[in-house]
Amino acid sequence: MDTAFLIESAIKVHIVLGFVLLVVPYIVWMERKVLGHMQDRIGPERVGPFGLLQTIADGIKLFMKEDLVPAQADKVVFIIAPGITVVTALIAATVIPWGDTVELFGRTVALHVADVNVALLFVLATTSMGVYGIVLGGWASNSKYSLLGGLRSSAQMISYELAQGISLVSVVLLAGTLSLAEIGRQQAHLWYVVPQFFGFLIYVISGVAETNRAPFDLPEAETELVAGFHTEYSSMKWAFYFLGEYANMMVVAGVAITVFLGGWQGPVLPPVVWFLVKLTAFLFFFIWLRATFPRLRYDQLMAFGWKVLLPAAILNLVVTAVVVALW
């Protein structure tokens, strides 16, 4: 471990984490604007040009809010839980490649923080830890609604994780590697979404469920659970859950882009720009889903996950395996 490597890694860590944290307010702004226009409203427009500073103002407001901890809450777990959600999402973001290696100052620099040879498993492992943030938050609040929200999320995330993992395995069979950078590199001529269209569909559906977003936002379901797992949270602890959700969206989108949509590859524009364009398009798609679909009922959600999505993912895997073996 030479000093140059340490310095390079430190710089990359700061860039990636800074990017994820700084860009979240603008994703929230985009969500509110897009939702507004889809519902025939204008959305935020008062603070700054086009309302661009609205979420910054909201953030400052959240900093100033009183920080409440319920009297009967499990204090340590209550305080740790929102942190788990954010930290796991940020760790997962470190292995997503933004581009191929580039030459900078006479060094070959890979455009992702950590070069892990099992990067795909690494992402799945860290995001599977993210469920603890929600479950523990729900339990530690010592409130019925929060507990129900937390339990729902643990059942939901474990169920959909299976389909998600299996849909990614189908691509791994084609690519022959678990390294995200290598999978991205292989898609110069053909994106994996073409041979693995069903895998892509399954991944996106379970990805939406993993991030607890509409139409799968049952852990919070404000109409029945009063915001579910984060009912008792206020101030920056609540903001951390919010931050974690958006960081998780970026991770799910980043993996989908790298594995199915050609990663950083594309004509004319430089690689990092292509990655950001695809990321924005994918986040727009997430918001579009939220504006379009009503929330599922809980039994529908579980039945869909276990009886439709998982068998479909396994079938897709078997067919892919047979095709790869015969070819």
Place this chain on the structure above:
Amino acid sequence: MLIPAFLFAMFAGIAIGCSLGVIFHRNPVHCALLLVGVLLSVSGLFILLNASFLAALQVLVYAGAIMVLFLFVLMLLNLKGENPLLTRGAAKGFGILFAIVVFVELLWTVLSPQMEGGMAASPTVPTGFGSPAAIGRVLYTVWLYPFEITSILLLIAVIGAVVLAKRKFG
């Protein structure tokens, strides 16, 4: 050389501390969380041993799925500072006996001559060691029968769980 030694000390220390916490904590949910801490630090040790695939699986399967289900049940029962279940003489005696057997077994392994040789000369890691391909090859050739027997055991467990869940009580 210094950084791996430091990391080893850190992960090993956290693992031991969390394990003690699992035993001595009164609140079952806290115990489960400390067990997650043990699993995570052990996966850190796996990474130091060049077994990143195993480390990822450890987090994904044990910490990320099995322990979440443990927590799920503990939260539904909402046990808080319950009295320990096994305090009677026979159970305690069995526990102590089991602990002694495991301790002797570990001591025997550590003190065996094979182990001493391994520690004296730090072995070189063969290329591809611990990679998914290498593990898969060994699993499906050398250890094929144990592997298949385990999968049949798991299948039996799944069927048993379904039968129990479907049974109508009363």
